[in-house]
Amino acid sequence: MARFARHLCLLFAGTLLLVCLGLAPRDVSAATCTLSPSGATLTVAAVTVSTGTANGTKLGTPGNLGVTFSCSGLSSGQTATLQVGGLASRDASDPPAGGGISFATNVPGIAFVLTASPVQASDNSCLRCGPGQTPGWEAASVTSGQTSTSVTFTGQFMKTGNVTPGTVNSIQLAQFWWYIFGVSNSVGPIGTLTLAATPVNIQACSVNSDSTNLNVTLPTVSTQALRSATAVAGRTGFNINLTCQAGANVYITMAASSGAGTATGTLLSNGTAANVQVQLLDKNYNPVSFNTSTLIGAAPSGTLSIPYYAQYYATGAATAGSIKATATFTMTYQ
Structure with missing residues (x-):
C-alpha cells in the first residue's frame, strides 16, 4: 500500500506542474x-x-x-x-x-x-x-x-x-x-x-422650380399707347412661388440685372424698341424699390405665392421693336 501511495503523489505533482505551465504569462x-x-x-x-x-x-x-x-x-x-x-x-x-x-x-x-x-x-x-x-x-x-x-x-x-x-x-x-x-x-x-x-x-423657404428662372411675357401693344413719357401699358401679373415652413418671416430683394431705369422700379431694355423700359410693381401696384429688402410677412406652411406685375414704361415716344429686361430676386428668411 505504501508503494501505491507514492505513485499517486508523483502523478498529482506532475499534474500541478502542467497546470502551472499553461497559466504562465507571455512577455x-x-x-x-x-x-x-x-x-x-x-x-x-x-x-x-x-x-x-x-x-x-x-x-x-x-x-x-x-x-x-x-x-x-x-x-x-x-x-x-x-x-x-x-x-x-x-x-x-x-x-x-x-x-x-x-x-x-x-x-x-x-x-x-x-x-x-x-x-x-x-x-x-x-x-x-x-x-x-x-x-x-x-x-x-x-x-x-x-x-x-x-x-x-x-x-x-x-x-x-x-x-x-x-x-x-x-x-x-x-x-x-x-x-x-x-x-x-x-x-x-x-x-x-x-x-x-x-x-x-x-x-425656412425654398424657391419652387417654376420660379427659379421665371420668364414673363408682356403682350404686344401699339406704340400709340406709349407715345409720351411716363405712359404705361401691357400690365401683366406673375407670381414668385416658394415652399416654406410655417411662421418663417420672408424678405425679398429685387435687383436690376439689366440696369435700373429712369423711374422707380424700371429696368433698362436691351431690345430694339426705343424709349421703352419695363417697370416692376408689387401686389399693391406700387413700383418696386431695387436693392431694398422688403418684408413679405410670415409664411404659411406649404406654398407661398408672392404676386408682382410688369408693365411697359415710356421715357418718350416709343418706337416699334422688341423689349427685353432682366431682374434678380433674393430671398432671406428669419
Missing part, C-alpha cells in the same frame, strides 16, 4: 503602440437644411480625418490590432443606410453618421469588436516588420426628423485601444475621436 512588455493624433478632432462645416428635405438625407459637405496607428517591439509573427470602442450614444436611425454608425446629437432631427476606411465603422458587440466585447470594431492592424498604418474617418450630418436649428455640441464619439491576439488584453485607451461643435441652420 509582451517590449511591444508598444500609439495613435497620432491621440486627441483626434473631426470638423464638419455648418449645414443648412432646406424645406422638404427627406429624412435619411445626408447634409452638407462631409468632414474627413486621418489617424496613424504605430507599433514597435513586436515579436516575429505578432500582430497588434487597433480597436475602436467607448462609443457615444447612438441614434434611433442606427445603423444608417450605406453603413457606418449613426450617433445621436442634441439637435432635434439631426444625427451624425461616421464611416471609416479601410475597415467600415461598426457598433457590433463580439469577441473581436470593441474592447471587452463591447460595441465597436477593429479598425486596423500592424504586423511585425511594419511600423504603422492609417485609418480615415468620414463624418456627415443626416436629417432624421423635424429639425430645430441650433448648434450640435462637441461629442466624444469613440476611444481607441490595442491588443495582440492570444497574448495581451486590450491596452488603453490610447486616444479619442471627437466631433467639433457645428451649427445647424434651417432654410
Whole structure:
C-alpha cells in the first residue's frame, strides 16, 4: 500500500506542474503602440437644411480625418490590432443606410453618421469588436516588420426628423485601444475621436422650380399707347412661388440685372424698341424699390405665392421693336 501511495503523489505533482505551465504569462512588455493624433478632432462645416428635405438625407459637405496607428517591439509573427470602442450614444436611425454608425446629437432631427476606411465603422458587440466585447470594431492592424498604418474617418450630418436649428455640441464619439491576439488584453485607451461643435441652420423657404428662372411675357401693344413719357401699358401679373415652413418671416430683394431705369422700379431694355423700359410693381401696384429688402410677412406652411406685375414704361415716344429686361430676386428668411 505504501508503494501505491507514492505513485499517486508523483502523478498529482506532475499534474500541478502542467497546470502551472499553461497559466504562465507571455512577455509582451517590449511591444508598444500609439495613435497620432491621440486627441483626434473631426470638423464638419455648418449645414443648412432646406424645406422638404427627406429624412435619411445626408447634409452638407462631409468632414474627413486621418489617424496613424504605430507599433514597435513586436515579436516575429505578432500582430497588434487597433480597436475602436467607448462609443457615444447612438441614434434611433442606427445603423444608417450605406453603413457606418449613426450617433445621436442634441439637435432635434439631426444625427451624425461616421464611416471609416479601410475597415467600415461598426457598433457590433463580439469577441473581436470593441474592447471587452463591447460595441465597436477593429479598425486596423500592424504586423511585425511594419511600423504603422492609417485609418480615415468620414463624418456627415443626416436629417432624421423635424429639425430645430441650433448648434450640435462637441461629442466624444469613440476611444481607441490595442491588443495582440492570444497574448495581451486590450491596452488603453490610447486616444479619442471627437466631433467639433457645428451649427445647424434651417432654410425656412425654398424657391419652387417654376420660379427659379421665371420668364414673363408682356403682350404686344401699339406704340400709340406709349407715345409720351411716363405712359404705361401691357400690365401683366406673375407670381414668385416658394415652399416654406410655417411662421418663417420672408424678405425679398429685387435687383436690376439689366440696369435700373429712369423711374422707380424700371429696368433698362436691351431690345430694339426705343424709349421703352419695363417697370416692376408689387401686389399693391406700387413700383418696386431695387436693392431694398422688403418684408413679405410670415409664411404659411406649404406654398407661398408672392404676386408682382410688369408693365411697359415710356421715357418718350416709343418706337416699334422688341423689349427685353432682366431682374434678380433674393430671398432671406428669419
